[in-house]
Amino acid sequence: MLRIDDPTFTWPLLTLDEAALDHNIATVARALDEGGVEHAPHVKTHMSREIWQRQAAAGAWGATVATPAQLRTALGWGVAGPGRRAFLANELVDPRDIAWLRAALTDGTADRAADEVWVYVDSARGIDLLAEGFAGAAPDDAARLGVLVELGVPGGRTGVRTVSDAVALAGLVHDAGLRLVGVAGYEGPVAGGTSPDELTAVGRWCDQLREVATGIAGLVTGPVVLSAGGSAFADVVTRRLAVPVQDAAGETVPTRAVVRSGAYVTHDHGHYLRTDPWTRLGAPALRPAITVWASVLSAPEPGLVICGMGRRDVSFDIDLPTPLVVRPADGAGRLGEARELAGVQVTALNDQHAYLSVEPVSEGGLRPGDVIGFGISHPCTTFDKYRTALVTRGDEVTEQVTLDF
Structure with missing residues (x-):
C-alpha cells in the first residue's frame, strides 16, 4: 500500500484523515436526521466525486453547487444517490446554461443527467429567463426544475431584501408557469460570530423564511421548502426551520427544511472549529480531517x-x-x-x-x-x-x- 512519503508524491501534499472524514459525515447525517431536516451538502467545498459518494451514502438528499460549471460537473458524476438531485444555490441567468439544464432534465433520453434540479431566483428578469428557456417543455420535464425565491440580507449579497418582496416574486414564478418549491437563502451575512446576540439575529432571519413560507403556501404543490446554509449556524437553522409553520388562521403550513452545510465534511483548525454548531446541537465534536x-x-x-x-x-x-x-x-x-x-x-x-x-x-x-x-x-x-x-x-x-x- 502506498504511503504519503513514497516517491510517487511530493510536498506540499493535501491529506484527508479517513477516520475523521467518516466521523464527520456520519455525525452530521445523524444530527440533521434527528433534528428533522434534510441535507443537500454543498459540494463546492471539495468538488470530489468520491467524497460526494460518501455523503450520498449517508443519506444526503442531493448535491448543492454554487455555479453552473459546478452543476455540470456534479451532474456528470451522476449525482449518485437517491433521485439524482442537485441544488444550484444561485440564480441561473445565462441562456446557454438554461438551455443546457433543460437538455439535462429532458425525459425520454438515455443520457438525462438528473431527475430534479432546484435553482434560485431573486429577480423578475431571472424568472423571465427561466420561463423563456423552458417554454414549450413537456409538463413532466418542466416539473423537474424546482424554483426557490432567495431571501437575502440588507447589505449582504444576493436575494431580495424583504419578506413582502419574496412573496411577490414567488407570485411571478407561479404566474410564469414554473414550479415553485419554496424559499431559501444564506444566513452567513447576518452574523460574523456565535455570540448570543449574533445567534439571535440568525434566528430572526430564519423566522423571515418562515414568514415567506406562510405567504407562498398556496402557490406550492406539497410542502414548502425552507433552505439555509448551516455550516456555522446549523443549530439555529435546524431548530428554527424544523418547527411547524402556522398561517394567520392558525392552520399548519406543511414545510420541508433542507440545509446545505458543506465545510463540515473535513471541518478545520480555524474558522469552523471556532463556530462549530454541531456540539451546540448536542452532537459529538467534529474532527479536523x-x-x-x-x-x-x-x-x-x-x-x-x-x-x-x-x-x-x-x-x-x-x-x-x-x-x-x-x-x-x-x-x-x-x-x-x-x-x-x-x-x-x-x-x-x-x-x-x-x-x-x-x-x-x-x-x-x-x-x-x-x-x-x-x-x-x-x-x-x-x-x-x-x-x-x-x-x-x-x-x-x-x-x-x-x-x-
Whole structure:
C-alpha cells in the first residue's frame, strides 16, 4: 500500500484523515436526521466525486453547487444517490446554461443527467429567463426544475431584501408557469460570530423564511421548502426551520427544511472549529480531517523558518495555517515520528513560501528537510488548490480522490 512519503508524491501534499472524514459525515447525517431536516451538502467545498459518494451514502438528499460549471460537473458524476438531485444555490441567468439544464432534465433520453434540479431566483428578469428557456417543455420535464425565491440580507449579497418582496416574486414564478418549491437563502451575512446576540439575529432571519413560507403556501404543490446554509449556524437553522409553520388562521403550513452545510465534511483548525454548531446541537465534536504537509526549506536567521507552502497551496482568506507537528525525514525521504509544535506560527505567505516565527526555545528544532503538518482554516479555499487529495489511515494511503475544480 502506498504511503504519503513514497516517491510517487511530493510536498506540499493535501491529506484527508479517513477516520475523521467518516466521523464527520456520519455525525452530521445523524444530527440533521434527528433534528428533522434534510441535507443537500454543498459540494463546492471539495468538488470530489468520491467524497460526494460518501455523503450520498449517508443519506444526503442531493448535491448543492454554487455555479453552473459546478452543476455540470456534479451532474456528470451522476449525482449518485437517491433521485439524482442537485441544488444550484444561485440564480441561473445565462441562456446557454438554461438551455443546457433543460437538455439535462429532458425525459425520454438515455443520457438525462438528473431527475430534479432546484435553482434560485431573486429577480423578475431571472424568472423571465427561466420561463423563456423552458417554454414549450413537456409538463413532466418542466416539473423537474424546482424554483426557490432567495431571501437575502440588507447589505449582504444576493436575494431580495424583504419578506413582502419574496412573496411577490414567488407570485411571478407561479404566474410564469414554473414550479415553485419554496424559499431559501444564506444566513452567513447576518452574523460574523456565535455570540448570543449574533445567534439571535440568525434566528430572526430564519423566522423571515418562515414568514415567506406562510405567504407562498398556496402557490406550492406539497410542502414548502425552507433552505439555509448551516455550516456555522446549523443549530439555529435546524431548530428554527424544523418547527411547524402556522398561517394567520392558525392552520399548519406543511414545510420541508433542507440545509446545505458543506465545510463540515473535513471541518478545520480555524474558522469552523471556532463556530462549530454541531456540539451546540448536542452532537459529538467534529474532527479536523485536512492536513497540508510541507517541507522546511530554510532557517535563514534566528527565529525565522521558511516552508515550501504558500498562497497557491493553502487557504489564507480567513486565517493563516496552523503548524501542528513536525517530522524529520531520513536520507530516503521517509518520515520519522511526529513531534507536536509549540511556539511556532505562520506570520505571512508568499505565492509558495510560508514564513514561520519560531520562539527562541524552539530554535534549532526545525531543520531544512523536516516536514511540517499544517492545519487550515476554511477548507473550501484549500481544496481548490489541488487536483487530487489522499485519504489516509496514519501514513497509509487508502484512496486517492479527484478534485474537479
